[in-house]
Amino acid sequence: MRIFFYSVIDIMDNHNKFKFLGFYLNEDIYAVPISDICEINRIANLYKEKSFDRAVIGMINYHGKTTPVYNLKEILNMNCVKQDTLTMWFAFKHASSVSCFAFDSLYQMLHASTERIDTVSEFATMDMHAQYVKTYLRINEKLIPVLTLEKWVKETI
Numbered sequence: 001m002r003i004f005f006y007s008v009i010d011i012m013d014n015h016n017k018f019k020f021l022g023f024y025l026n027e028d029i030y031a032v033p034i035s036d037i038c039e040i041n042r043i044a045n046l047y048k049e050k051s052f053d054r055a056v057i058g059m060i061n062y063h064g065k066t067t068p069v070y071n072l073k074e075i076l077n078m079n080c081v082k083q084d085t086l087t088m089w090f091a092f093k094h095a096s097s098v099s100c101f102a103f104d105s106l107y108q109m110l111h112a113s114t115e116r117i118d119t120v121s122e123f124a125t126m127d128m129h130a131q132y133v134k135t136y137l138r139i140n141e142k143l144i145p146v147l148t149l150e151k152w153v154k155e156t157i
Contacts, residue, residue: 022107038091069100094150
């Protein structure tokens, strides 16, 4: 599948390059490493199944396996905001399996250059999502949290 946006940034150690997927949750921009993503798709044909987890918005048949789609707003405690804008999901691979996470829309910033993007490690985590933020990307004047979803997966699944 084609990815509409990614940013390539230079990390100072050994000149490694990393790519990040940027996406919106409400008005806020978040990112996850592209290396952890198997697929990005629009939400369609979710079917309901009994679940005790409030974060599950529905199930999909993901490559022959029944897989829940989790609401990232619920995971990040954004449950006081509008929930009806979830339009896309990405499949996130982790050690034992794949989990799917729903978000609002892709962050479409094209032609990102290493001169405009850097990692911000000296900042203390600034919001209530502290346990799921690995680092921040600074793009011009914006700070974009990079989520560590594998931590959430380990805690809940």
